[in-house]
Amino acid sequence: MPIPERVGMIPRALLRENAYRSIRDAIVDGTLAPGERLNDGELAQWLGVSRTPVREALARLEEAGLVQTKPGRYTMVTPLDVQAARAAQSVTAAMHELAVREAVPNFSAAEIEAMRDANRRFAAALQAGDVDAAIASDDEFHGVAVTAAANSAIRSVLEQFTPMLRRLERLRFSSLSGRDSVALHERIIDLCEARDVERAALAARENWLSLDPLFDVEAPDR
Structure with a gap:
């Protein structure tokens, strides 16, 4: 035919x-x-x-x-560049803060539960030493607020700058220090559930700024 x-x-x-x-x-x-x-x-x-x-x-x-x-x-x-990564970190942290500010007032119970579920899978992946699964679950966790914010500009900026940080985060999530993110996530979830927009947004920003110690690790290699 x-x-x-x-x-x-x-x-x-x-x-x-x-x-x-x-x-x-x-x-x-x-x-x-x-x-x-x-x-x-x-x-x-x-x-x-x-x-x-x-x-x-x-x-x-x-x-x-x-x-x-x-x-x-x-x-x-591109070789790992601490200065460029710090710039990407600042932009990424600001975008996630903004996403949470815009999303929290309209968060549903289902979205809160989606964040909790993603964080449970994130913690399990870290425990198992599965870096790929940890990053995927972390993306899902933060993606709940980004999607709920429904702001295409936020999504576009994050698409550009997040991958640079993910290269560093692979190292972070393969270490014990990466497990601190589980507690930070729980704090963000609790504040979102309480509709505490200001503190939830600042906690989201803090989560991304917590990468700072990793820059110190990478600096000597430059």
């Missing part, structure tokens, strides 16, 4: 987004190490796409500070 012309074709926008997320995640989880040279042809082969979405993804990753490019010379994974 005749096959419709577009059946099985993946829209270019989806290819671009998939390439971006795949390369971003490989940088965040360390598969593509800091300082590693990137070849768009090799990346395209790995992802099973053409070079065009890969090049577009790399340009976007450069804007996010995860990739560095010298035209005609090289493209590489």
Whole structure:
């Protein structure tokens, strides 16, 4: 039978987004190490796409500070940079504070329970030493307020700056110090449930600023 012309074709926008997320995640989880040279042809082969979405993804990753490019010379994974990470931390903390401020007045019981459930899974992942699951659960925990805030600007800014911090958080969550986040999460949940907007927002900000000790660990490597 005749096959419709577009059946099985993946829209270019989806290819671009998939390439971006795949390369971003490989940088965040360390598969593509800091300082590693990137070849768009090799990346395209790995992802099973053409070079065009890969090049577009790399340009976007450069804007996010995860990739560095010298035209005609090289493209590489950005080395861990304490100054850049601190800048990303400040912006990320402010965005999560704003998300909580906008979300808490309208939080439902179901959203509070979703945060508790995400934090339980987060604690279990830390106990098991499963860093990937810990980060996924942490994303879900914070994502409740971001989604409830329904502010596209907040989501856009976090999409750009959070991955840089996630590279550092992988180290944090693999250590005992990462377990402090469980208690911080519980505090945020209790304040959200009490509709204490001001203190809940500040606690959300404190949660992201608690990464400070990790910057001191990474500084000597620069």
